[in-house]
């Protein structure tokens with residue numbers, strides 16, 4: 001009730017341990033705090049806060065327009081309602097390496113378990129689009145080092161994302177992966193991998209845990225959990241899945257209301273008021289005030 005049961009320190013150490021357990025962790029992307037609560041209820045291992053989702057939520061394309069304050073604000077809103085660890089997309093760190101360092105501290109203060117930092121240039125774009133570009137290797141490593149050095153809680157997870165495969169090829173992605181691991185990254189996020197074989201190549205190259213991005217309509221084959229686990233992947237994110245599903249449902253709903261003049265035929269497809277209140281722990285608020293939950297639904 002009101003807030004998550006677990007404090008940030010516990011979520012971070014738990015996430016770190018789970019990352020090294022050899023078990024595949026599944027992190028769907030939450031499009032708001034309420035959907036983060038649903039992710040927890042459905043038994044997932046963590047919550048992902050996607051830059052693509054946050055920017056879309058604000059009616060913006062994912063090209064680095066969101067500010068660190070907006071991202072940290074949403075990160076805090078999400079992490080405080082769930083006992084699960086939250087992993088945040090920190091894009092390019094919002095500027096120079098020093099900005100990346102400040103981003104780490106703001107996200108630590110937001111109570112999340114970790115963040116990822118990518119090697120794209122500014123303005124960035126979705127990693128599954130053509131025409132993206134990356135900064136040179138030295139600048140990319142500097143970014144990661146700045147982030148690692150800025151952390152006050154050693155359990156806060158810093159993931160290094162490389163977008164290099166699409167720009168310079170797999171060999172460069174592997175070199176960067178190794179250099180990021182040497183620079184202290186806790187987790188590797190190789191972006192826009194084609195298939196399981198790509199993940200296997202990285203698995204051979206580095207010892208740190210690996211994250212797979214199973215975003216839809218992009219450049220990656222949508223691999224199932226078993227395949228990812230046997231390719232040596234440790235975490236999978238489904239960053240935009242819930243938003244895409246919700247927006248499609250909203251579109252269908254709006255069309256139906258417009259065409260049929262009522263929402264009656266949609267009732268079966270809706271989350272019932274009862275289930276919403278259950279997810280919100282409505283009844284528990286009675287512990288404060290017995291007049292809060294005096295009805296039946």
Ligand SMILES: C[C@](O)(C(=O)O)[C@H](CC(=O)O)C(=O)O
Nearest residue numbers: 050051052126127128215239
């Ligand atoms: C993972 C990602 O960075 C995100 O912001 O969720 C995006 C996802 C997407 O746009 O589909 C990405 O660049 O892959």
Ligand SMILES: [Mg+2]
Nearest residue numbers: 050051052089
């Ligand atoms: Mg992103």
